[in-house]
Amino acid sequence: MKIIQRGKLAAGAVLSLPLIWTILFMFVPYAILFVYSFWEKKYPTFEAAFQFGNYFTIFTDPQYFQVLLRTGKIAAFVSFFSALLAYPFAYFLIFKVKTNGTRQLLYMAVIAPLWISYLLRAYTWKTILGTNGILNSFLIWAGITNEPTDIFLYNQFAMILTLTYVFIPFMVMPIYTSLEKIPKNLIEASADLGLNGFMTFIKVTLPLSIPGLVAGFTLTFCLSFGDFIASFLVGGPDGLMIANVISSQFGAALNWPLGSALAIIMLVIVLTIISISDRFERLGEAKL
Amino acid sequence: MRILQTLKSSACAMAIICASASLAFAANEINILTWEGYADQSFVKPFEDASGCKVNATYVGSNDDFAPKLIAGGGVYDLISPSIDSTTTLIEAAFLQPVDTSKLAEYNNLYEQFRTNAAFNHEGEVYGIPFAWGAIAFMYLTDKFETPPTSLADLWDEKYAGKISLWDDKSALYVAARLIGAKDIYNLTDEEMAATKAKLIEQKPLIRKYWATAGELVDLYASGEVWISNTWAGYQSGLLKEKGINVTEFLPKEKAEGWIDSFLIVKDSPNLECTYKFLNMLIAEEGQCGVANVNGYSVANPVAAKKCMTPEQFKALHQDDLAYLDELVLWKNLGADIERYTNTWNAVKAQ
Structure with a gap:
């Protein structure tokens, strides 16, 4: 009896720190945000209330839907291009690279930029894409264009490019892990049964790596969805993202209630995506 | 024992000194x-x-x-x-x-x-x-303009498409409101506000970037991205001149804001x-x-x-x-109306 109690106590002690952490830094802030979202803007600041005016504003004023749609579109493009680039790369690392050392080196080459400040990495793209930037200088040098063009920077293309570059490690890592887990003898068996390389990929490798792809999609989508730096650094006049709108409500307008309501809606969207992707991943596991 | 005590008391003394310091x-x-x-x-x-x-x-x-x-x-x-x-x-x-x-x-x-x-x-x-104090004046790259700009309309001119910038601030509304001839830019009627918004949306395809900080505007001129914009008179033009970039400030005929x-x-x-x-x-x-x-x-x-x-x-x-200040449209507190201005500016950027 005593032993069981002591075990419980020990388990409690081990769990209490993460539990306190979660409550203090996750649940409490979200609860505060949730409560604020029912408050009311009242000049000069805002005051406690219980009303749905903020949510009503968000659903009736088309600007919020427009920005949410744009943010979703940009995030979807970022996920798509990340997957397009990351999948062949991870595949190449797992199935084509022969030595472990080379594989580790190439893997680290993708992960290493994560140690460099995000701001710095995003800023670098400005010097590459600008009107007098590296890319334009190269195009003129190579004789492809005569005049520098301004189509690379300060638009949604630049934002998608920058975000893809910044978040692609989060696509590479889960795909790499899921490909690594596939037993090699499954692929040999498929070859023995007469399927060529391409069909083996379609019938065996790809379905088994779906959980990694889904995890990568979820990570890159959610990270891009909440981003506001890319808009600020490389976005143009049509680069406003939902996080920029939220920050303006907390700043300029001093409308924390509306800002909180927007944040709650954003949170709901992200949580929905996470739970859908969780279903998907389990579907993939069941197949294996 | 004595040594320990001495140590203790000196540590105490140190702590007190440090704390009070x-x-x-x-x-x-x-x-x-x-x-x-x-x-x-x-x-x-x-x-x-x-x-x-x-x-x-x-x-x-x-x-x-x-x-x-x-x-x-x-x-x-x-x-x-x-x-x-x-x-x-x-x-x-x-x-x-x-x-x-x-x-x-x-x-x-x-x-x-x-x-x-x-x-x-x-x-x-x-x-x-x-x-x-000063003006929210306008500024252009001197050698890009044969005839010096004199009006806000130049910031809506197709000729300079992709080379125009405006401050990412409610001040952008004040600029457009003056261009459409609003009576009191700090107290726009709903019709004037709608016209101001439409004017800014019309300008969007010509905008290279809305500038957010003083340093960003300097960078935009220095890297050749922007030729004409509004500016905190005296400040960014001074920084650009230090870099050897020749810019000219001007007050448009539709007036400039003052602060x-x-x-x-x-x-x-x-x-x-x-x-x-x-x-x-x-x-x-x-x-x-x-x-x-x-x-x-x-x-x-x-x-x-x-x-x-x-x-x-x-x-x-x-x-x-000080008569110079009277020529400027001195900024005013918008009171509760700031919400309408902020939301309109956000709506322009959301388009």
């Missing part, structure tokens, strides 16, 4: 939330040496940054320096405390027109100590003694010529300016001619 240090420190240049080392360092007060400055990029920092809890900042359009909201939100002007030697030398402005006074008490920045004391500021010393320095020769030289702004104390400026600088900064 750090306390004394804290009392001689002030934290200010302000614009870049307003706490420049060129005049803050001599002040620190002379007064024994240490000055910690945090910089803001826009007038929107003051309230959130104060609402999140006081006790950090002693002084803030928002522009004339933001003071009333902060005073009415009870973030600030009145200033005892009898402690400011130079106070009565400030322009009377500034001292009596409603934005710096509330219920018979003085809150804001005017410091510097006055003042310093205000945050409620419950624990370091009042140093705060007043610092305020005294700011509106005396050191601070006034300091900011004029660093930021290129006009200043609020013409008596001090006369003493430390060359006659040319004094004239160039319009210190002898």
Whole structure:
């Protein structure tokens, strides 16, 4: 009896720190945000209330839907291009690279930029894409264009490019892990049964790596969805993202209630995506 | 045993000394939330040496940054320096405390027109100590324009598509509102607001980037992205000239906005003694010529300016001619209406 109690106590002690952490830094802030979202803007600041005016504003004023749609579109493009680039790369690392050392080196080459400040990495793209930037200088040098063009920077293309570059490690890592887990003898068996390389990929490798792809999609989508730096650094006049709108409500307008309501809606969207992707991943596991 | 005791007591003594030293240090420190240049080392360092007060400055990029920092809890900042359009909201939100002007030697030398402005006074008490002023002028790359631009319409000209920038601020609404001929840009009717919004949306395809910070606008000109924009008169053009880039400022025929920045004391500021010393320095020769030289702004104390400026600088900064300020459309507090302005500006960017 005593032993069981002591075990419980020990388990409690081990769990209490993460539990306190979660409550203090996750649940409490979200609860505060949730409560604020029912408050009311009242000049000069805002005051406690219980009303749905903020949510009503968000659903009736088309600007919020427009920005949410744009943010979703940009995030979807970022996920798509990340997957397009990351999948062949991870595949190449797992199935084509022969030595472990080379594989580790190439893997680290993708992960290493994560140690460099995000701001710095995003800023670098400005010097590459600008009107007098590296890319334009190269195009003129190579004789492809005569005049520098301004189509690379300060638009949604630049934002998608920058975000893809910044978040692609989060696509590479889960795909790499899921490909690594596939037993090699499954692929040999498929070859023995007469399927060529391409069909083996379609019938065996790809379905088994779906959980990694889904995890990568979820990570890159959610990270891009909440981003506001890319808009600020490389976005143009049509680069406003939902996080920029939220920050303006907390700043300029001093409308924390509306800002909180927007944040709650954003949170709901992200949580929905996470739970859908969780279903998907389990579907993939069941197949294996 | 004796040794241990000695050690213990000396450790105690050390701790007490250290503790009191750090306390004394804290009392001689002030934290200010302000614009870049307003706490420049060129005049803050001599002040620190002379007064024994240490000055910690945090910089803001826009007038929107003051309230959130104060609402999140006081006790950090002693002084803030928002522009004339933001003071009333902060005073009415009870973030600030009145200033005892009898402690400011130079106070009565400030322009009377500034001292009596409603934005710096509330219920018979003085809150804001005017410091510097200027225009939200317009600026262009000199060698890109054969005929110098004279109108806001030039910022809507297809010829300069992709080379135009505007400040990412409600000030963009003021620009468009003047172009459509609104009567009072700080009190737009709903029809005028709709027309202003449409005008800004019409301009969007021509915009290269809305600039958010002073440094960003300088970069945009320096890297050849932007040829024409609005600007904080004197400041960015000065920085660009240092880089050898030739820009010209102009006031369009539809007029430009004007601003006055003042310093205000945050409620419950624990370091009042140093705060007043610092305020005294700011509106005396050191601070006034300091900011004029660093930021290129006009200043609020013409008596001090006369003493430390060359006659040319004094004239160039319009210190002898306040009629210049009357030609500008001086910023006004929007009160509760700021919500309508912010949302319209957001809606333009959401399109």
